Amino acid sequence: MNPARRLLKYLLVYKGRLVFAAVCGLGMTGCTLLMTLFTGWFLAACGDKDVASNWLVKFGVNHGLFAAHDARMALVWIVAGLLILIYLPKGLFSYVNAYLIASVTSRVGTDIRGDMYAHIHSLPMRYFHKSRIGDIMSRMGNDVYLIQSSSLVVTQAIDGPITIVGGLARMFWLSWQLTLLALICVPMMAVSIDRITKKIRPLTTITQESLADVNATIEESITGVRIIKSFGMEEHEVKRFNGVNTRSLMAVLRYWRRNALVLPFIDVMGGVATAFIIAIGGWMVVTNAISFSDLGQFAVLAFVVAGAAKQFGRLSVVYQQTVAAGERVFEVLDTRSDLPEKADGVVLKDVRGLVEFDDVHFEYNPGEAVLDGVSFSIQPGEAVAIVGPSGAGKSTIADLIPRFYDVTGGAILVEGHDIRDIKTASLRDQMAMVPQETILFSGTIAENIAYGRPGASMDEVMNVAQAANAHEFIVQFPNGYDTVLGERGVGLSGGQRQRISIARALLKNPKILILDEATSSLDAASEDVVQEALDRLMKGRSTLIIAHRLSTVKNADRILVMDQGRVLESGAFDELVGSGGMFAQLYRTQFRSQEASDVGAQSS
Ligand SMILES: Nc1ncnc2c1ncn2[C@@H]1O[C@H](COP(=O)(O)OP(=O)(O)OP(=O)(O)O)[C@@H](O)[C@H]1O
Ligand SMILES: [Mg+2]
CATH class of the missing domain: 3.40.50.300 (P-loop containing nucleotide triphosphate hydrolases)
Structure with a gap:
């Protein structure tokens, strides 16, 4: 399935919210179109046209609200009042619409990230040897964020067409000749936007890849900071990073040289159309083929429609970059496990x-x-x-x-x-494993020991810590078992970490125990004590x-x-x-x- 359709599936989970947002979008468009209508009335009241035929004027005069000779001024007041009235609902619609769209796209981002995270943890070890952590993180962060920030697309996709169709309908009604003239530029505009934005997708991919490079470089150098420092390679690393960082900048600039073309292109086309409208429309007013106020209203409508069309141009850019980011996200989600699990697999008892x-x-x-x-x-x-x-x-x-x-x-x-x-x-x-390299997670010492059995009681945790000869050094910390460890257990020596790792395995109480150099970081004296614990632990298990x-x-x-x-x-x-x-x-x-x-x- 193509990435756009798959993204749509994520979006459609929130159908209800989207429909409600669309209704608000419709309301906003309605308000905008009404405002152009009022502008026409205002122009008529100020100038050239008999306002006696206006239904509001008729209503006012018939009900004795104002005299016929005051009708023009009355209409000006009415229009001013109506404009204020119309802005209030428009603001409300706009608020609800913006919030709903943002809430949907943020939820979609969270859903995608959640799916990616769960999927990555279902992948076999081999995947993690092949991929760079920084790249995976960049896809989950930057690419998902790009998808999420496409809320603009969703908004415009909903109310853009409504504005355009509604506006054009009214423009046709005012003067079909002028409307046709204004539309001459549209096919040219569509073709050129299509050609410009086609390149956006590959350029986005390159930009996101180079951003992932930046991430991966940061991740690797921070992980390896001890080696970097010990070999005095800081300068080398900074240079290496600058190289990657600059490549990313170049990619972004290439992308923007293309992206920034879209709006001016539309503007120029719009300018040509405006010139046509002014020339022909002006001639029509002079020859009395159209009233001045109708032309004024037509011009305001043309601006509104052109604004919506401009957003549509932006939309095609955002669409392309969202699909590019989607492709990178789905690449992760489509990685299949090469450790197939049988549906009717044996459950060991x-x-x-x-x-x-x-x-x-x-x-x-x-x-x-x-x-x-x-x-x-x-x-x-x-x-x-x-x-x-x-x-x-x-x-x-x-x-x-x-x-x-x-x-x-x-x-x-x-x-x-x-x-x-x-x-x-x-x-x-x-089984439980004490691996060659101990990994501790950020959290307290107690949490780290209880990792394999989250429900374990504090007594159980202390018992295994004692058995692993870890209790003594743990209680020497001011916070004891509640001492918080850094991401990689910074603050503990290799031997201390190994003893936490042994305690963790002990707590799981497994039938099969795998010890890979479990005591290699201990001095002979500590090893003897831990060995004793291990000998005890090994009884009754396969090791x-x-x-x-x-x-x-x-x-x-x-x-x-x-x-x-x-x-x-x-x-x-x-x-x-x-x-x-x-x-x-x-x-x-x-x-x-x-x-x-x-x-x-x-x-x-
Ligand atoms: N992820 C990997 N990808 C490719 N080759 C690997 C990978 N891990 C280990 N190897 C290779 O497999 C071989 C056996 O590695 P292994 O880690 O099992 O050795 P070992 O006996 O545990 O060594 P040591 O005593 O140094 O821990 C080595 O030649 C190593 O280069
Ligand atoms: Mg080994």
Whole structure:
């Protein structure tokens, strides 16, 4: 469906309000046309025409309100009074109309943003690797705002045609010859406006894209401010931003060079038409083919109609840019999930915690194998550790279990069901993850811990914080659990954040626990305490532990040694050390030196 029709669907949700706004628009137009009629009377009273035929004058004279010889002055007074009378309802109509239209377009903007937000959260992980956050934000902000600010279009689309038709009808009635003459310019005007505004849509797209670039650059540099500062790259970043900012300005200027053409074009055409009306109309008055007051009224009407036509020209510009913004919005809304969910998917109940990898192959980018035939299982209640060099594919395995991505070969089974057959929400309900990078949200520490279970009581939050060895440092803050964290948890150390993250996972009380370097930011002493908590936590659950530290994997039931997307060895700690394979080698080089330093740290 084309973007204009889809936007219309959003608009039509508010049919009632729109109809009411249209009625008010009609009222405004009626008032305007009446005013032109009164102007005609006024001109007649002042000058050239016998006013005795005017029905108001007849009414006044017949009812003895004024004498026939006072009729002209009486009509002037009447017109002045009527003008005041007519402005009051016109103001009221105008107020209600403007408010209703703004309320509809603002609601439409809010609806679209809401739909986009919900849709983005339904999209798989892969989408977020491909898209820039600043671009998504710009579409939700700037493009939706552009759509929203098109309230002008809606207003004019409703009462513009009414004004034009009504005005023209009256003009025809006054002098059809002059009206036809005035209309000569219309086809030329329509063709040229069409040609000018056709370019508006692509130009708007370019403008919005460059604005998204600006947003994305700001977003990236603020997120990376620590790196920028540490490398002294402020100047470089400012230069980079200026480049993007200037490109955006150029795009906007190109757009405005086109946009600004529209109204002068209409003005010039209108000027030509006015010249015709003056020349021919003047000649008609001189030759008594039309009265002066009729010509005056005709001229006022022509102004009103030309004003409405001018707005129509603006409307075609706004229409084009709204559609351009709509296209960018619908691009997001049309992104399909590549993790299809089965309608009759399995809902997991009474899970014991069996996880199986059956010859799993996986690639992020086609042709680049990251996992190459991985098979293992985690029996209910078992703790399985994965070790291996950086880039081996450990975190990838962790991400595949909650189905952040689909495998490209083989299968992952939970409780014997292929996870592609399980309702994703139900699958993820069974597990908690302590990821390699801790993300905290703006909010209090308590809220952050309760994230996975919003209804949790304060006691429960404190219990898990104690278990995660976080309680001590939390209560040292003046506001304790109510300490507000910044967007990225600024104000907490890496180890403190990790402990909040562990507490969060503990509170969810899952059957399957995934720990990706969960204790990597802790010093040896803190790690021992958290490790104790984790050991307690791991009881009765299936756990996948990814770790570099010996102490973390030593107690695991089984250790898998990975390299380059394959499991090379597996077995218990002592078995692997004794076998003299890759693990034994890793143990000798990495773990032994670590153990020595851990021991050193403890004894010092
Ligand atoms: N989003 C992604 N897009 C493309 N490639 C990726 C993506 N994430 C990871 N990779 C690649 O997949 C491979 C495995 O990455 P993974 O994060 O699983 O390694 P890891 O074993 O957890 O390493 P580390 O110990 O450093 O955390 C790496 O070669 C990495 O470059
Ligand atoms: Mg990793």
